[in-house]
Amino acid sequence: SAPFGLDFGNDTSVFAVARNRNIDVIVNDVSNRSTPSVVGFGPKNRYIGETGKSKESSNIKNTVSNLKRIIGLNYDDEDFQIEKKFFNKTKFVKLEDGKIGVQFRFKNENVTFSAVQLAAMYFDHSKQIIEKETKLVIKDVTIAVPSWYTQEQRYAVEDAARIAGLNPVRIINEITAAGVSYGIFKQDLPANDKDTEARNVIFVDIGHSSYSASVAAFKTGEMKILGTGFEKHFGGRDFDMAITNHFIDEFNAKYKVDCRENPKAVYRLLTAAQKLKKVLSANQAAPFNVESVMDDIDFSSQLTREDLEKLVEPLLQRVKVPLENALSQANLTIDQIHSIELIGGASRVPCLKDFIAANYKETARTLNSDEAIAKGAAFICASASPMVRVRPFKYTDVLTGDVNVDFGDGEFNPVFTAGSPYPATKLITVNKNADFKITVQNSKNEVVSVFDVTGVPAEGVELKIKVRADPSGLISVPSVYFETVEEYEEEDVDEEGETVKTTKTKTHETQLKVSHSSPYALTAEKLAELTALELELSAADNLVMQTEDAKNTLEEHIYYCKDKVSSDEWKPYASEAELAKIKELVEKAEEWLYSEDGEDAKKAKYVAKYEEITRYSNLVKGRKKQQEQEASLAKKEKEGK
Ligand code: ATP
């Protein structure tokens, strides 16, 4: 299978694949290089990606976006309370396991899907887009997530990938993936030896919903993330909200109404605000026109870049803290920084760039800032695959939270601390005389993982435990073992031919059984159930699409035949009876197609009708073609003489 790198964005996602010694961004069903991260539901099928987005305004209640902000979160998490204001008409429910679910009207029934399932639907869609476009099999995937994603969220993303039939080989931090892109594509990095100073680059990623900054040190073939800062709730959508609120107030004052109560009106204004914001990144002023906001009122206004800058001024200050946190965690000052690389769509806002330049350092955009994350992720996926050869590139990241572990004594101690590098392994020694549990907590003191260790000898033993912060930012226990020393005698013959005995020792490692469970990861049983359901839903969607295609094919052929018959074009090639038959079949099919039956029939019905007509029409078409070919041959022969 071809390695797949997925930049799972809150607004749009980018799909990259490693193939033919290259890393390519794959275009979607309408040839765009990024795809809206949207899932919607209709009376017959799901609308995912581009279709979801295009149907969103007429299908608000049954469309959900901001998927990456709800996956893996508890319903009662304070983050979710903050997130809620970005959802327009979404009907949330608290699921039995405390997670977030969403209710929809789908196929004329009320259904509930978990956030993990919704993300899985989107991942499945992305997989199918790539498979269709590249004709390659897609299985292994590296998914990019924000550096602040907790272990819980990472488990949820892995589960979503598995439900979509993918194999999540790595969960990678977005900025780290972009850094890997920088490291593999830049040709002028410092030499990789002890005496050469590394190039320190700050990456600033301001996306749709969140903002991260990381300091990375580069040498040829190597990158070390030295520090990371973030503001989970800062991005382009905050600018959109500021602009939208400005125009809502203007609209309400002008027409003495409250359009905030009307989700469609808010949606229309928000969409226009997003467009306006982008236009103002390149222009000093722009008009703001929205047709039929509500009650058939068309709204016209305008905004200058200066106005926009006043509206978002309070937001700008929020750029500082993450950037400074990243620097201080890296133990560097701004004059030790080679450059500040901007990625993420919202970093295109001119006053944001200016703010960073004025307070820190002139910014650069030398990477393809929309595609660097996906490409880096695909490279990392390819590196992990034994099937694909890539240039070696080493990188390390840093943990954003403390990892506290209890080794069965009821006491939690930090095994890794925030800011420490990973992947990393620590060897812990404990004395045990019975089976026990290793429990991992997150920084909120919630249990994330439990590792059951069995087979501990009752006489008591000194155990060695390997605790690993793995490349996906998850904590694992790759082995628990004890050592026994065995003495044995070795016989040798010395120079004089005498046998000499020496006592030697051998150390045995006895591995104990470790089984992992997490309240945040799905059980194998549940995973199998949801995978089967996703397979079923996607097959049903495909059938709806094929049925739609079969219907269109029939309709087109009806018009084609009607035209040929009525224009007498087929007259020289068919008998009266044949033409009459075609005419009769076509008229009957047309009547059926626009009846209640034909409007919504099974795929096989459309195909059968089509074949009934082509049995005759193809005959005539064939004859026409043959006669034309013969005529052209005769003509050539004549000219040749
Ligand atoms: P996140 O990183 O939060 O998950 P994302 O990766 O989907 O989101 P990006 O694609 O990096 O986000 O950026 C999308 C944001 O950038 C949107 O808010 C969009 O309006 C904004 N944006 C895109 N182009 C421009 C532009 N030219 N000027 C201003 N803002 C822009």
Ligand code: MG
């Ligand atoms: Mg992003």
